Amino acid sequence: MTEVVVGFLLNGRPCEVRTAVHRTLADLLRDDLGAIEVKEGCGEGVCGTCTVLLDGEPVSSCLVLAPRVAGRRVTTVRGLGGDALHPLQEAFVRHGAAQCGFCTPGMILTAYAFLLESPAPSRDEIRRALAGNLCRCTGYAAIIDAVASVAGKGGARP
């Protein structure tokens, strides 16, 4: 089995993992690095629960093969905010935008990356931006509310 040593920045901290090349970034994060805030749902890139930011852009970590991560920046939901919650996380709490919570890390990261590009979106633009992240509990309304509440207020600042 072909193995490689992959080094990358995880939430700003350098890390190194020895791994078989056929494993995915989701496997490295959850199984090797204990980053269990990354959830894995469908395993085929559709549900959005395993979303992380790769060099600042949202990707499905279940569809990124381990060698493709070498030398890059990976951000999970724990990488937002500092000791306190990020304003977007606070908004999710305030609006009750989580129920079981499984989709929440992916939702927040997708919304975060979107707000960096579109700081003052319409509600409809928010809906489109989050269309690739599935939630089976909330019915989405509270999630859209939470994102809308920080939109236009610099809510996506790191």
Add this chain to the structure above:
Amino acid sequence: MPAVPFDYRAPKTLAEALGLLAEFGEEAKPLAGGQSLVPLLTLRLARPAVLIDLNGLDGLRETRREGDWLQVGALVRHRALERGDGPLAACPLLQEAASFIGNVRVRTLGTIGGSLAHADPAAELPAVVRALDGMVLVRGPRGERAVPAAEFFVGALTTALAPGELVIGVRLPVLGPRTGYAVEEFSRRAGDFAVVAAVAVMELSPAGDIARARVALGGVGSVPQRLPALEAALAGGRPDADRLRREALETSDALEPEGDVHASAAYRRHLARILTARALARAAAAAGRAVA
């Protein structure tokens, strides 16, 4: 489920990549954005012995304008198409089409070369290249060739790529100022492949008549399909909304979609007509704004 283990090579040059393809032949799969290939690996529908990662081939990331042609490198990502980065802005159809692809994560990593080589019958970019009469640029052991879109797509998930060949880019015409574009599609859920997608390109004369109209459909056959009878019927006339709609609904190009679990053949035919009418109307309106 983890993929079946494979060997992994990351060539730094195109020559090296072609050498590896020649060496491993059918055992090898090229990896671009991985947004179709990686699910096939983890579902174990594909079990290559070797993965040849093309992402280190920086030359395939370039887009350049050459006169009336736009040459887009195979590794240009859907997000770049969607944003219309740099010279890509010369082909606004790419922007609209890319915005329909999958979800934002697919667009972050997915590439135009990967989409063309994968050749899903319902994918947007193959229909765009077919609508624009683009050329797929291919490099193999015997050198480079440019394959017209009409010949590149051979069947569902099947292209004219010969063993040992790679898609290295695509050439698309940059059309004149009185041109409008539109993509209309229907899918059951946001981010799904289209059941049917219609791509329209409308070029008007200085007097505002239709100089040339082109339509390509995805999802109605194994390859993107043009509508030659409709295109001929439209040429020369006025781009009036009523007329566009009537011709789109009545001109009898042979559409023989197959029914499947997503839609019956009759429903696909219905969608093809309606979406063609809508795409033509929007493309004509955009071209008309350019005339006025």
